Structures are given as C-alpha cells and as structure tokens.
Amino acid sequence: MGVLPARPGASTTAAATAAATRRLDVLRVLAVLTVVLGLNYVVWRWLESVNWNAWWIAVPLVVAETYSLVEVSLFAMTMWRARERPEPPPPPDGATVDVLITTYDEPIDLVLRTAVAARDITYPHRTWVLDDGARPTLRDAAHEAGVGYVVRTEDWRGRPRHAKAGNLNNALFLTEGEFLLILDADQIPEPTILDRTLGYFRDPEVALVQTPQHFTNVTQADPLGSQAPLFYGPIQQGKDGWNAAFFCGSNAVLRRESLMQLGIVGYVRETERSVRQALSTARRMLGRARRRAANPTQAAALDQVMSAADVALSRLRVGEAVGAVTFDFQRAVDDASASVVARDVATIQDDLRAIGALAMERDDELGAVVVNDDALSRLAERDWSPLGAVESVRALVRAVDVDRVDEAQPLMPVATVSVTEDMATAMRLHAQGWRTVYHHEVLALGLAPEDLSSMVAQRLRWAQGTLQVMLKENPLRVPGLSLGQRLMYFSTMWSYLSGFAAVVYLLCPVLFLCLGVLPVTAWSVDFFARFVAFQAASQVLFLVAARGVRTWRGQQYSLALFPVWIRATLTAAANVWRGRPLTFKVTPKVRGEGAGAWRVVWPQLAVIVMLVTASVVGAVRAALGYTDWADTSVNLMWVVYDLLVLSVIVQALRYRGYPAGREGAS
Amino acid sequence: MEYETQEVDGTAAVIVPRGRLTMASAPELKALVERAVGSGRTLVVVDLGETAFMDSSGLGALVGGLRSARTAGGDLRIARPTEQVSTVLELTTMDRVLRPFDSVEEALDA
Numbered sequence: 001m002g003v004l005p006a007r008p009g010a011s012t013t014a015a016a017t018a019a020a021t022r023r024l025d026v027l028r029v030l031a032v033l034t035v036v037l038g039l040n041y042v043v044w045r046w047l048e049s050v051n052w053n054a055w056w057i058a059v060p061l062v063v064a065e066t067y068s069l070v071e072v073s074l075f076a077m078t079m080w081r082a083r084e085r086p087e088p089p090p091p092p093d094g095a096t097v098d099v100l101i102t103t104y105d106e107p108i109d110l111v112l113r114t115a116v117a118a119r120d121i122t123y124p125h126r127t128w129v130l131d132d133g134a135r136p137t138l139r140d141a142a143h144e145a146g147v148g149y150v151v152r153t154e155d156w157r158g159r160p161r162h163a164k165a166g167n168l169n170n171a172l173f174l175t176e177g178e179f180l181l182i183l184d185a186d187q188i189p190e191p192t193i194l195d196r197t198l199g200y201f202r203d204p205e206v207a208l209v210q211t212p213q214h215f216t217n218v219t220q221a222d223p224l225g226s227q228a229p230l231f232y233g234p235i236q237q238g239k240d241g242w243n244a245a246f247f248c249g250s251n252a253v254l255r256r257e258s259l260m261q262l263g264i265v266g267y268v269r270e271t272e273r274s275v276r277q278a279l280s281t282a283r284r285m286l287g288r289a290r291r292r293a294a295n296p297t298q299a300a301a302l303d304q305v306m307s308a309a310d311v312a313l314s315r316l317r318v319g320e321a322v323g324a325v326t327f328d329f330q331r332a333v334d335d336a337s338a339s340v341v342a343r344d345v346a347t348i349q350d351d352l353r354a355i356g357a358l359a360m361e362r363d364d365e366l367g368a369v370v371v372n373d374d375a376l377s378r379l380a381e382r383d384w385s386p387l388g389a390v391e392s393v394r395a396l397v398r399a400v401d402v403d404r405v406d407e408a409q410p411l412m413p414v415a416t417v418s419v420t421e422d423m424a425t426a427m428r429l430h431a432q433g434w435r436t437v438y439h440h441e442v443l444a445l446g447l448a449p450e451d452l453s454s455m456v457a458q459r460l461r462w463a464q465g466t467l468q469v470m471l472k473e474n475p476l477r478v479p480g481l482s483l484g485q486r487l488m489y490f491s492t493m494w495s496y497l498s499g500f501a502a503v504v505y506l507l508c509p510v511l512f513l514c515l516g517v518l519p520v521t522a523w524s525v526d527f528f529a530r531f532v533a534f535q536a537a538s539q540v541l542f543l544v545a546a547r548g549v550r551t552w553r554g555q556q557y558s559l560a561l562f563p564v565w566i567r568a569t570l571t572a573a574a575n576v577w578r579g580r581p582l583t584f585k586v587t588p589k590v591r592g593e594g595a596g597a598w599r600v601v602w603p604q605l606a607v608i609v610m611l612v613t614a615s616v617v618g619a620v621r622a623a624l625g626y627t628d629w630a631d632t633s634v635n636l637m638w639v640v641y642d643l644l645v646l647s648v649i650v651q652a653l654r655y656r657g658y659p660a661g662r663e664g665a666s
Numbered sequence: 667m668e669y670e671t672q673e674v675d676g677t678a679a680v681i682v683p684r685g686r687l688t689m690a691s692a693p694e695l696k697a698l699v700e701r702a703v704g705s706g707r708t709l710v711v712v713d714l715g716e717t718a719f720m721d722s723s724g725l726g727a728l729v730g731g732l733r734s735a736r737t738a739g740g741d742l743r744i745a746r747p748t749e750q751v752s753t754v755l756e757l758t759t760m761d762r763v764l765r766p767f768d769s770v771e772e773a774l775d776a
Contacts, residue, residue, distance in 0.1 A: 173726070176689045256689055260722030264758040267729060271763055321765035323732065324776070327741050402763055403733035410729045 017086075023544075024083055030541040031076035037537045038069045041530040049521045058519040061508055064501035071498070072538050074491035077484075079545050081241020082234045084440060091198035097125035097253075098177035102167050103185035104132045108141055110447075111185045115147045118183060123194035128175060132167045150174055156408040164249070165414040165421035169263075172413055177256065184250040186447040187213070193443040197253045200437045207258035207434035208426065210236070211251045211441060215448035217658040223651040224455045225557040226448030229549035236438040242484035245438035246492070247426035250446070258434050262425065263413030265432065268322075271402055275322055276313070279329070282393040283309045289389035298386040301336040305390050308332035323402045330401070333394045337387075417472055419582065420465025424473065427489055431480035450657040452597045456564055459557075463496045463568030464575075464582055471576040498558060499565030506562075506607050506642055509635040513618025516627050523634050556648040563603040597653055604649045611639050611646075667691035669698055677740075679707035680770055684716040687724035695724070699731030699742065708740020711773040714766070715746035720754050728764065743773040 042065055051058045099118045103111045111129060118127045128148040131138050142149040150171050152161070162169065168182065179198065183189060197209040212232035218224075239245050247254075286306045293299035312329040316322065404410040415424035426436060449455045475481060475489035511517040520527065542551060574580040598605060615636055622632040667685040674680060679702040683695060695712075702710050710731060714720070732742040745767040747755060755761040767773035 173693075173730075176693065176723075178689065257722050260689075260726050261758055264722050264725050264729070264760055268759045268762050319762075321761065322763045323741075323743075324765060327736075401736065402729075403736035405733075405737065410733050411726050 020084055027079050027082065027541070027544055030537065030544055031079050034076050034534070034537040034541045035073050037530075037534040038072055041534040042066055042069045044526075044530055045520075049527060051518055051521045054517045054519055057504075057508065057511055057517060060504045061519040064504040067497070067501045071491075071495055072541075074487060074494060075235075075545075076541060077487060078235055078238035078242075078491060079541065080238070081484075082238035082545065083241060084237065085240070085437070088196060088439065089199035089202050091123060091195050092202060095123075095179055095198055095201070096177040097123065097179045097181060097194060097198070098171075098175040099125050099127045099181045099183065099189075100130055100168065100171055100175070101128065101183045101185060102130050102132070102164055102250075103138070104164075104167075106185040108135070108138050111138060112141050112145060114183060114185055114188050115142060116145050117188045117191075118181075119145060119147050120191055121181075121189055121194055122191045123198065125181070125194060126175070126177065128171060130167050130171045132161075132164075153408070159406070159408040160416075161408075162412070162416040163419065163421075165412070165416045165425075166408070168414045168421070169409065169412050169416075172256070172259065172263075173409060173411075180254045180256055180259070182250055182252055182254065183444065184446065187250050187444040188446070189251075189444045190442075193251075194253070196441060196443060197439055200439070201253075201255060203435065205433070205435045206437055207255045207429045208245070208247055208436040209253045209439050210245055210248055210436065211439050211443045212236075213248060213251055213444070213446055214442040216445045217447050217450060219658060221651075222553055223648065223655040224449065224452065225553045225648070226455070228554065230546055230551045230554055233440065233549060234545045234547065237440060239488045240436070240438040242488050243435055243482070244430060244485040244488035245426075245436040247422040247429075247436065249420065249422035251444045255434075258429055258432070259413035259425075260411070261432060262415075262428050263411035266413075266415075266428070267404070267411050271404065272316075272322055275326060275397065275401065276316055278397045279309050279313050279316070282396055283313065285389050285393060289386045293386045297339065301339050301390060302386055304336040304339075305333055305393060308336070309393070326397060326401045329397060330394070333390060333397075337390045337394070418465045418468040420462060420469075423466055423489075423492075424469045427469065427473065427475060427478065427481070430485050431478050433480065450655075452652045452655070453600050455652070456561070456600045459561060460564050460568055463565055464572045466493055466496055467568055467572035468576060469493070471572060495558070496565055497569060499562040499567075499569065502559050502562035503566070505559070506611070509638040509642070510610055510614040512627075512631065512635045513614040513621070513639070516621070518631065523631055553648065556645045559642075559645045560604060560648050563601075601649050601653065604646055608643065608646050608649075611642055615639050667694075669694060671698055671702065673702075673707060674774060677707055678709040678711070678774055679705075680711045680713055680774075682713045682716060685718055687717050687720040687727070689721060689723035692723040692727035695727040696730040696734075699727075700734050703734045703738045703740060708735055708738045709774065710735050710740065710742045711767075711770055712742065712744045713746055713770050714744055714748060714751050717748060717751055720751045722754075722758060725754065725758060725760050728760075732764065743767060743776065745770045745773040 042062075045062050045065060050062050099121065101111065101114055101118060111131075115127060115129050121127075126148060128150050129138065129142045130150045131142075132152070134151045139149045139151075152167075152170050153174075156166070156170065160166070172180075179201065181189070181194060181197075193211070197211065200206050200209045213228070214232070215226050218226045236245055283306065286302055286309065290299065290302045290306065293302055308329050311332075312325050315325045398405065402410075414421050415428060417424045429436065449458055470490075470493035475486045475493070478486075481489075508519055511519075542555075571580070571582050575582050618627070618632050618635060621627050622629050667683065667687065667690070670682045670684070672680040672682070681695070681698055681702065683691070685691075687695065699710050699712075712728065712731070717724075728742065728744065735742040742764075744764055746769065747766045752766070755764070755766065767776065
C-alpha cells in the first residue's frame, strides 16, 4: 500500500510540532546547500569545462544541466515551506453541499459504487451524478440509489461542450449548495470526507481544499508509477506553504462563490475583448464594402453602420459599459438595414456563411469556439456585397455580444482554456486573491490505468494540459499572483519540458563510447568534486523531503517518459500558436488490450538497444586503445544509470494489471 | 427573499428583489426574467434598491437574464444598487458590462 497519510492523531502535540519545525530547518539547510553546490557546478561547467571543439553536443549538455539546476532549485523553493497543517477546524453547522460525480463513459457499476459511497457521506449533502454520456440505464440506477442525476441542458445542443469543465459548468447552474465536492467516477469517498475538509472554509478567503488521489488497483511495486506520493505529499504541502496548493480535478471541495466569481470576471473579460475585436473587424469590412456600394441608398446605409461602429468603439475606449454600447449598436444596424431592400438574398446568405466559416473556429479538443485574429482579418479582407456587409456585421457582433450566443451559457466558472481544467481554474482563483488548502489525508480511493498504453495516454493529456495553460496564461505574467505563486506554477510547467534534457543525457555517453566525442573538457578531480557534491546534496534533499515514501518510480518515469514530454510540448505549442488539434482522449478507467503496447514506447526500447550496443562498442574501443579506460568507465557508469532508469519501461510492458481486478468485473 | 414584478406596459417590466439575492434565490430571478420576456416584455429592469446583499450567483442570474432578454431582441438593465451591491459590481468588474442606472425611470428610457 505504500505509506498512506493517515489521520493525524498525535501530530498536534507539542513534541510533534517541535519535530516538524526541526525537520523544516533541516530541509531549508539542504535546500540552500543544494542550490549553492548546484551553482558551484553549473557556473564552472559554463566557464571552465565546455569542450568547444565538440560544441554541438557540449552546449546542449551544459544547457540540459542548467535546465536541471533550475528544476532542482524550484523544488528546493517548494520544500522551503513544506509543512504539515495542524488538525483542521470542525466543519461549520448547516453548510449546504453538493457532491458532484463526473462521468462520461465509465461502466455503470463503477459509477454507481462511487455514487452510493458519496450518498453515504456523513455530513448532510446532496449527491449528483453528472452523466455526459446521458445514459438512460445510469439515470435509472441513480434514481434507484436515491441520488440526483444531471445531463446537459438543451442550451448545449450544437454548442461547444468543453468536456469535463463543461459538464461541471452545466451542473453549477442546476444545483445550489454553498460548497461542491468534486469526484471522478472512480473515486470512492470516505464517509468523513466532508467532516474533515469543510472546516477550512471557516476562513472566508478559502476557495478550495484539495485532498490526495490514491489508487487501490496498484501493486506494491507500482510498475506504472500511478501513485504520486511526492506530489500528494511534500510538493503539494510546499505549494500550500506558498498559498499555491493546486486543484487536481477530483477529491476537492470548492466554494461556489469563488467559482461563480471566476465565471463573472471571465465573462466580462472575454466579452470586452471579443466585442472590441468584432467591432474593429466590422469597421474594416464596412470600409471595403462602402467602396463597392451599388447606389446612394446602400452607401448611406453603410455610412450609418460605419459611424455606429465608430461611436461604439470610441464609447468602449472611454470605458462605457459594454452592454449599453452593443445595445445601441445593434439598434443602429437594425435602422440601417431597414432602409435598404434585400434585393440579392443569395449574396447575403453567402456572406453569412462566410462568417460562420471564417470568424469562429472550433477547437475540437477544447470544444471551444475561438474568435481568432487571423480569421477575423481574413473576414475583413473578403469582398462583401454592401447589404451582405451590414447583415454580416450584425451577425458578427451578435455572436460575441453580452449574451454570448456562441456558448451554451454565458458564464463558464470552471476554466475551459485547457484540456485539463483544474490547473487553470486554481491559477485564476489565486489571481483573484482566494486561498487554497492542501489537506494531507487520503479521503477517497480511486482506480489508476492498468496498462502502459492508457497510462501513457493519461500522462500525455496532463502534460499537454499543463503546457497549454503555461503558453496561454503564463504564470510569470498573470496579474494578481504573488511571486511565490508564480514560481510554484512555473515549477510544475518547467518540469514538463524535461524531455529535451533527457535526450541529451541519453545521447552523451553513446557519442563518447561509439565516437570518442567528449562534451566535457576533462573528467578531472575538479569535475567530480563539484558534480558529486551537487548530486549528493540534491539526492539527500529528495530523501529528506520524501519522508520515507518511495520516489524512485517517479524519478524513473520523469526521465523514461521523455518521448511523451517532448510530444506534449510540441503538440501544445502547435495547438496554442497555430491552432492545431491535440488528439485528446478521455483516460480509460478499465484495462485496455495489452498487445502492441510496445508501439507506445518504441523510442525508449530503441534507446535501450542503442545504450547496450554503445557499451559493447565502447569496451572494444578501450581494449584496442582508442580511448582511455578512465573516460570509458565514467561513460559506462552513466549508461548503467540510464539503463536502470529505463528498465521501468520493460517492467511496465510485462505488467498484466492488478491481480484482483482480473478476477473482478473487468 | 421575495420578488415583485411590475408590468410597466406591454413591452417592459420591472422586477424588484427584496432581501438577499444569493445562490439560493438566484434561479428564481432568472425564471422571472424569462417569464417577463416570454410574455413579450423584453425590456426588463431589475430594481436593486431593496436588495440588501448580492453574491456572484446573483450576478450570474443577472447575466442569464440579460441573455434571455437580448435573445428576444430586448435588454436587461439594473437600477438603484445598494452600497453592498455596487461594491460587488465593481469587485467582479461586472459594471463594465452592466452599468447601473440611478433610477428605474432612467433605465426604462435609456
């Protein structure tokens, strides 16, 4: 089972508090030591030991080492404030709570097991199954179990669905509890989950309480690295210390008011931005159409709408309310179009279709309608019929107006900016000044993917989602965050860029063993003194921070999944900057077919073969006297480390799922 | 929380929420706006003069009502906010979309 954070009983005593303080002191000393020794190594590497004769690999290596130093330093900063919270205050009396269970296509019995456990939570509440699959059998089962059942309203028909975020947003307007406990379909809650978490909300500034995700269908060895004991432990506690505990999508309680406030603020920001953009485009479209006006009546109508657009834009510039401005603008367009006769209906229809095709691009992964700049300027460049231009302007501004007819509901409290809604939502809460809490006690038990392919698909999605948020709403620039919060978000995003560094780390020994290329000027005593000191300090920091939980699996996967991280980075960048699709999948909760899983990890298998081959070549070269045995041994040790790390992939390929699961329903 | 709806004429209505406009009472406000719009009174003024307290869910109901009214070719306007309501409007930047009017008459005539 690993080390489960259990209900802290004795930790409130003075002795425990003193021990915790001492531990934090040790962590801080180690944190400083690691960063100082890291600088001592990396600065020396840049200044003294880059082999410029082989710059094409020497520079990538020193850059990769610098990347790692930044990563370790951010980890050290996280640990600076990693402390256990004392016992939570008792829950408030009479709070109203909705428990929301999100599902899309999970098996009915799995959803129902969670629903029944949720229904039996002791603190008074209402339970709802949010079924994005709208399955009648699940509806009947939910009614029979005595829990509520919610599907999307009619408003969502033909509009972007926004996946899980959309599912939650839909339910937000159909329920009315002050607090919302959010559970994935496979997360079975403990009866005490609300009693243990609601107390934190006595602080009116607290918006979120996140508890760990822990998986029951995982063996002791955890070959797929499903448990994240370092994240749901020291890292979340450290982030919590900087008031930056993350929202992780499930097993969390949220304050409705804080989410609704996000919805309002987001709505205002989006509306202002898109209305201004639409009006500017309208202005350019009208300018072009005006030059082609067929007769004075049409010209007059176009002039009228043009001046209305000018007035609207200048009123927005001086800060008038968007609602009033667009209302008057729509009226002016009505008046103008009434004055011209629709002679060529076909042209207008054609023009209207062009609006649908050009201005609003649907992003299939997010399900979002994006009013993108390129599309808008193409719209402005089109040759409009004069009357078509008036009608098109109306349609264009209408689509982004204060009533947001492009969306199922004007307010989207849960962020729809990314495929992973949780991180973006938490960051916006923090930017609004809300506080979040990480409560370190397992209060729900879930299911992890049981085969390599599903696991890789899940990690890819998380990485893509995180990087999407980073590229769209860079935490270093988002207004309203404290420096600590900025760095806590940045740290997580930064860690997903590790794929590129991994390639360099894997390639370097191969280059030496096969070709004799050395990226470092000398494996001197100086090198080892600096390198070993830094490595030792950072490993001890990890060890103390981890407090006895096993982190080796996580360390292995952070290197071994390098192709996933690279793919996530490239696809997220292509998505955000070029509007390319991400090919996004819902994480499967039941075991998929194992055959052919090697295809998912062929790059890693190829690297293993390459490393073994290079070792043989290197040994032969050294034996023949082409290279020095000292250099060769260092590189062979490097290869052994890489192989130990990558061996987890072989273990994962051989894994046949959790034994109990095979006998059960799946 | 209680609501009063005054029908000004065939095209306009005034809705007066009295008390606390929160997550518990917000759905009713949205329903009332929809009813007024459905009966052809597409210009709806929400008189906030007796609304002692409003939270973000209350604002959400106003946005929902604004959408119903606009979709029907009308408008939703707000008037006479109390001090607490004004603060909420500013805090959430909602006043950048819906600017409150000083009186119901001004809201109807704008």
